[in-house]
Amino acid sequence: MKIRVKLRGTLPHKFPEYDHQQGLDIDIADEASVQDLLNHLQLTDSDKCAIAIDGRIAKAEQKLKGLTSVNIFQIAHGG
Amino acid sequence: MKFLKVDMSQKTVTLEDVKSDYAGLGGRGLTSTMINAEVPAECDPLGPDNKLIFAPGILSGTSAVNTSRISIGAKSPLTGGIKESNVGGTVATALGRLGIAAIIVDGQAAANELFLLKIDRSGEASLVPGDEYKGMRTYALVEKLLSTYGEKNGVLCIGPAGEFQLGSASIQASDVDGRPCRAAGRGGMGAVMGAKGLKAIVVELGAKNSEALTDPEAFKTASKAIVKAIKENPFTGQILPSAGTAALLGMVNGLGAFPTRNATAGQFEGADNISGEKLAEVITERGGKTTHVGCTQCIVKCSNEYVDKNGKFVTSSLEYETLWSMGGMLGIDDLDAIATLDFLADDIGLDSINAGVALGVAMDAGHKKFGDSQAAIDMMEEIAKGSEFGKILGNGPEAVGKHFNHHRVPAVKGQSIAAYDPRGMQGNGVTFATSPMGADHTAGNLVGEYLTGALNPLEAEGQIEASRNAQIAMAALDCTGFCLLAEPALAAPGATEAFIELLNAKLGTQMGIEDYTNMGIQTLKAEKEFNRKAGLTTKDDRLPKFFYEEALSPHNKVFSIKDEDLDSIFDF
Ligand code: SF4
Numbered sequence: 001m002k003i004r005v006k007l008r009g010t011l012p013h014k015f016p017e018y019d020h021q022q023g024l025d026i027d028i029a030d031e032a033s034v035q036d037l038l039n040h041l042q043l044t045d046s047d048k049c050a051i052a053i054d055g056r057i058a059k060a061e062q063k064l065k066g067l068t069s070v071n072i073f074q075i076a077h078g079g
Numbered sequence: 080m081k082f083l084k085v086d087m088s089q090k091t092v093t094l095e096d097v098k099s100d101y102a103g104l105g106g107r108g109l110t111s112t113m114i115n116a117e118v119p120a121e122c123d124p125l126g127p128d129n130k131l132i133f134a135p136g137i138l139s140g141t142s143a144v145n146t147s148r149i150s151i152g153a154k155s156p157l158t159g160g161i162k163e164s165n166v167g168g169t170v171a172t173a174l175g176r177l178g179i180a181a182i183i184v185d186g187q188a189a190a191n192e193l194f195l196l197k198i199d200r201s202g203e204a205s206l207v208p209g210d211e212y213k214g215m216r217t218y219a220l221v222e223k224l225l226s227t228y229g230e231k232n233g234v235l236c237i238g239p240a241g242e243f244q245l246g247s248a249s250i251q252a253s254d255v256d257g258r259p260c261r262a263a264g265r266g267g268m269g270a271v272m273g274a275k276g277l278k279a280i281v282v283e284l285g286a287k288n289s290e291a292l293t294d295p296e297a298f299k300t301a302s303k304a305i306v307k308a309i310k311e312n313p314f315t316g317q318i319l320p321s322a323g324t325a326a327l328l329g330m331v332n333g334l335g336a337f338p339t340r341n342a343t344a345g346q347f348e349g350a351d352n353i354s355g356e357k358l359a360e361v362i363t364e365r366g367g368k369t370t371h372v373g374c375t376q377c378i379v380k381c382s383n384e385y386v387d388k389n390g391k392f393v394t395s396s397l398e399y400e401t402l403w404s405m406g407g408m409l410g411i412d413d414l415d416a417i418a419t420l421d422f423l424a425d426d427i428g429l430d431s432i433n434a435g436v437a438l439g440v441a442m443d444a445g446h447k448k449f450g451d452s453q454a455a456i457d458m459m460e461e462i463a464k465g466s467e468f469g470k471i472l473g474n475g476p477e478a479v480g481k482h483f484n485h486h487r488v489p490a491v492k493g494q495s496i497a498a499y500d501p502r503g504m505q506g507n508g509v510t511f512a513t514s515p516m517g518a519d520h521t522a523g524n525l526v527g528e529y530l531t532g533a534l535n536p537l538e539a540e541g542q543i544e545a546s547r548n549a550q551i552a553m554a555a556l557d558c559t560g561f562c563l564l565a566e567p568a569l570a571a572p573g574a575t576e577a578f579i580e581l582l583n584a585k586l587g588t589q590m591g592i593e594d595y596t597n598m599g600i601q602t603l604k605a606e607k608e609f610n611r612k613a614g615l616t617t618k619d620d621r622l623p624k625f626f627y628e629e630a631l632s633p634h635n636k637v638f639s640i641k642d643e644d645l646d647s648i649f650d651f
Contacts, residue, residue, distance in 0.1 A: 008329045008356060010317045020360055048313045050530050055335035055346070055503075055633050057532045073330045074318055075531055077567040078399075078499075078524030 001030050003067060005037070009074030011047065028064070035060040037070070048075040080180035080290065083204055085196060087275045088127060088186030092196070092204045097180050103586050105137030107163040107557035108602045109181055110152025114161055115605040120612030124156040124267075125244050125274035127187035133174070133235065133280070136560015140175015140288060143302050143581055144309065145565040147172045147375040149235075149252070150557060155266040156274075157246040157433070157475060158492040158517040160610040160619075162266035163557065165521075167374030168252030169233035169284055171560055176286040177202045188276025193242075197228070200283040209278045214239055216426045216463070217251045217259040220279065225257050228281055234259060236279035238428025241269030243465050245473035246493065247433040248273060251425055254373045254382070260395045261373055264430030265494060265519055267475075293587030297580055304577035305568070309378055312568040319381040319564060320370045324399040325355030327498075330530060335633045336503025337403065338496070340410045341436075341443035342489045345503045345631045349412025353402050358383070361414055366390045379565050385418040394422035400520070403498035404435025409442060410449030416456070423459040433475045434459065436495035440476045444483035487625050492517035492615070501622055501638045502631035504529060506542035508638050510550060513620045513648045515606035521563060523549030539639045547648050554606075555599030600651055607649055617646050 006023040007015065018024060028040055034051050038060075043049050050073045051058045064070065080097045104112055110132045122128035131153045138146040149171035155162035174182070179202070188194060193209040212220055217238040224234055233253055240248040248269030251259040263269075272278075292298045309315045318326050328350060331337045335345040351357060359369045365386045373382035373396055382396035397418055405420040406412065424431035438458050441447065447454035461469035471482045476495050480488035489496045494517030501508025506525040511518035523546050529536040534545055556566055559582065569575045579595050582588065610619075626638040 008354075009326050010313075010321050012356070013321075020356055046313065050330070050532070052330070052333040055333065056537075057334070057530065059532070071329065071333050073333065073530065074313065074326070075527065076314055076318055076324075076326050076330060077527035077564075078324075078327065078520055 002027055003064060004069040005041070006069065006071045008071060009076065011043070011049070011072060011074060023069070030065060032064050033060065034058045034062045034064065037064060043072070049073065050075050080178050083179050083182045083198070085182060085184045085206065086186045087184060087188045087194070087277065090206050092206060094202070094204070101180070103588065105139070105180065105558050106134055106148065106150040106560055107152065107165065107554060108598055109134040110150045110163050111161060111602050111605045111609070113183070114152055114154065115609040118154055120154070120609055121614065122154060124154040124159070124271060129154050129271060131184040131268070131271045131275055132181050134181040135171035135175045135179070137558060138581055138585060139171040139560035140290060141292065141298070141585060144306055144376050144378045145562040146560040147377065148560045148562055149174070151250055151263045151268045153268060153271045154613065155517070156244070156270045157267040157494050160492060160517070160613050160615050161515055161606045162268065163516065164263040164265045164268050165557055166250070166252045166261050166263035167377070167562060168254055168261045169375045170235055170252060170280070170282050172375040173233050173282045173284050173286065175290070175560070176288045178290050182280065184275050184277060187274060192276045193278050194276055195278055196280045198280070198282045200286040202286070212278050214242065217428050218426050221253055221257060221259045224279060224281055228283070230257060231284045233282045233284055234279055237269040237272050238426060239463050239465065240428045240473050241273035243470060243473065244270040244273045245462070245470060246270060246475040246478065247430045247437065247473050249428050249430045251428055254395065255375060258395060260425050262425060262430065264432060266516065269428050292585055294584040298584035301577040301580035301584060304574060305581070306378065308568040308571040308574035309565055312571060315379050315565050315568045319379050322355040322359055322369070323381045323383050323396065324564070325358045325397065325402055327355070327399045327526065328402055329354045329356065331499060331526065334503060334529065334536060335631070336500045336536065337407055338489065338498065338500040339407045340449045341408060341439040341487060342500055343443070345500050346633055347407040347412070350407065352412040353406045353414055353417060358397060358402070358414060362386065371395060374562065377562065379562065381564050387415065393418045394425065397421055400498050401431040401435065404432045405455065408435055408439040409455055411452045411455065413452055416452035420455055420459060423456065427459065427463045429462065429473065432497055433495045434462070434473070436489060437472050437476045437479045440479040440485060440488055441472065441483065443487050444479070444485035446483065488623055490518060491622060492619050494518050499524070499526060500631055501626050502636045503634060504536040505539060505638065505640060506534065506536070506546045508622055508626065509542050509546035509640055509645065509648065512622050512645055513546070514550060515603065515610050521553065523553050525549055527567065537634055537636050542640060543644050543648055550603065551596060551599040553599070554602040555595055558598050558602060603649060620645055
């Protein structure tokens with residue numbers, strides 16, 4: 001399936017071709033999970049990523065099926 | 080260490096040794112302990128009996144990084160309770176180096192009298208008549224002060240809002256570039272300064288450190304560990320330097336907790352136009368600065384410089400809270416307009432959070448339309464003029480709610496909430512409700528817990544405990560002068576121990592983590608005690624009714640923490 005990924009924080013720096021308006025268009029297996037998507041993008045624990053799906057922080061094993069786009073954030077703290 | 084005591088009634092300035100009761104205290108621990116002990120709790124916050132205390136943190140003035148915060152405390156004219164508002168810039172370090180543990184401003188000048196407090200690098204201090212500065216906005220004021228006294232001075236000052244003694248009046252601090260763009264915004268501390276008749280404190284920078292460390296070697300080792308932790312932490316080492324606090328906007332909006340149009344929705348459709356990523360893109364395109372040092376000895380560099388289409392400076396630093404209060408809360412998704420509103424808040428000397436929310440309540444009441452940025456700018460100018468309606472706006476959201484007889488006022492103890500809707504982030508609602516400071520995100524913000532998935536923001540479970548722990552941790556941190564934005568780095572293995580080692584090496588103490596935590600608990604206890612004496616009760620520890628009654632989209636949740644649980648939070 002095709003999914004559009006918007007990257008936040010410093011994550012776009014990892015993808016030189018990244019376009020803020022468009023995001024990244026990814027082709028990924030229909031059964032892919034959140035963790036599969038992170039692996040596909042080679043994002044690791046040290047990138048401190050969080051994915052929000054339907055306004056909730058998604059678990060690593062959560063499936064992406066049915067989604068057309070996701071936002072990947074970096075964990076931040078308040079000031 | 081010394082106290083610099085300023086009596087505005089007698090126009091005297093004296094230097095005294097720190098009394099043993101206050102030895103080892105700094106920042107919020109010192110302001111709150113002293114206010115609780117010495118300020119009559121039922122006094123008029125704008126009268127002569129209130130004390131306005133400026134206390135650098137315990138570590139301010141040492142060589143440790145990110146230790147340039149100063150706590151400003153008094154009885155608040157906004158909340159009617161105790162207040163500590165802290166700010167960076169350059170003055171905390173300068174005072175720490177002079178061995179000044181606090182400036183304590185007491186008494187009151189006659190109406191229409193205005194003074195500056197000038198402190199030179201040898202520690203000599205005097206009150207100087209300041210009539211010529213009457214009515215000045217902060218940018219012009221600081222420019223004039225620096226041209227009179229020299230560029231190498233740090234300034235804490237008020238603008239017209241402080242002189243009008245408005246509930247949203249801030250005390251502005253000059254940053255390392257000499258711009259009055261950093262704010263001790265919350266609680267109306269600027270109004271207290273205005274009521275005292277003090278327009279500015281001007282402190283010469285560059286005094287050599289007068290306070291010997293008890294253990295310089297241990298201090299050096301611990302300092303290095305802190306630098307390493309800050310640099311290696313992705314938030315303090317990468318995210319803040321490149322996107323600043325604005326990085327939070329997309330995330331909080333994504334989680335449906337971004338209070339939009341006076342908290343009538345949890346997601347703003349214009350969020351992408353004002354997000355941290357968009358902000359960085361616009362600043363970069365126009366040749367501004369996405370990374371900028373705001374405060375002395377900072378290695379995080381969360382600040383930015385926003386410029387207009389011609390590359391001309393507009394404001395610094397455009398931060399998450401203001402992108403919300405002057406943006407999403409007003410339905411405005413135009414960065415240029417928000418930057419102008421941020422500049423006006425700094426220039427007039429207003430808390431951009433409380434002022435923005437006041438404008439939001441006015442819009443919600445139908446006074447102007449949401450999204451009308453010109454109307455927002457006009458309302459800010461109305462405050463600066465000191466017109467009847469301007470004073471209502473400048474006194475904050477509750478005053479505006481009363482004026483329009485409008486009940487949707489997102490404030491606790493008179494102070495507006497910050498950029499996290501309590502229905503979408505229940506634990507932040509607990510902090511807003513129960514903090515002795517009134518609704519204040521810096522008192523115990525749980526957004527990091529929610530983003531890591533450690534806590535479900537929408538369920539009641541675990542919120543009281545998490546807020547309690549965060550409030551204690553913040554109260555302790557606010558004693559030290561260490562910037563709360565650098566604090567997440569202390570989660571690295573050994574970093575908290577190194578941080579406590581810094582305190583021990585400075586003070587000659589043997590504190591452990593428990594003693595450090597206890598510093599936070601004792602501070603909160605003093606604050607709660609003062610508020611109780613001032614007449615605040617558990618009824619004041621509640622969110623406004625509409626948070627319990629109106630469900631917030633997209634999660635359709637109300638605030639669901641029980642009153643008895645709120646009342647148990649400080650059972651220690
Ligand atoms: S991180 Fe930001 S607020 Fe903290 S000391 Fe640095 S510039 Fe100041």
